[in-house]
Amino acid sequence: MMVRKVVNLVVLIPLAIVLVVLCVANRQTVTLALNPFRPEDQMLSTSAPFFVFLFLAFLLGAxxxxxxxxxxxxxxxKRARIEARSAARWESEADKHKKRADDVVANQLPKLSSR
Incomplete structure (x- = not known):
């Protein structure tokens, strides 16, 4: 658990700082054209501040x-599911044998006390 906190401090905090700096430095509007043959085509292009595209690329990568x-x-x-089912079967089998042993002991106890 402590390792996760260290990773958050060492990796995520500097990454967040870099992203904020990039956002502040890249506020100008740019056009993203999705048609490589006709970049001027307005149907397949969108305009937004550059940091929006940076965030979207980061989010898509994540x-x-x-x-x-x-x-x-x-x-x-899959292996964990199989092992969990197997453990449940073994546990129910052990419970069944324990109940059977308890019943045998309970049946033997009156016979031993009557002697």
């Missing part, structure tokens, strides 16, 4: 990276 990590960890999540 989402794509998170999705990639989620996909790569799928085999570990």
């Amino acid at each position: 989402l794509v990276g998170g999705f990639a990590v989620w996909l790569s960890q799928g085999k570990h999540r």
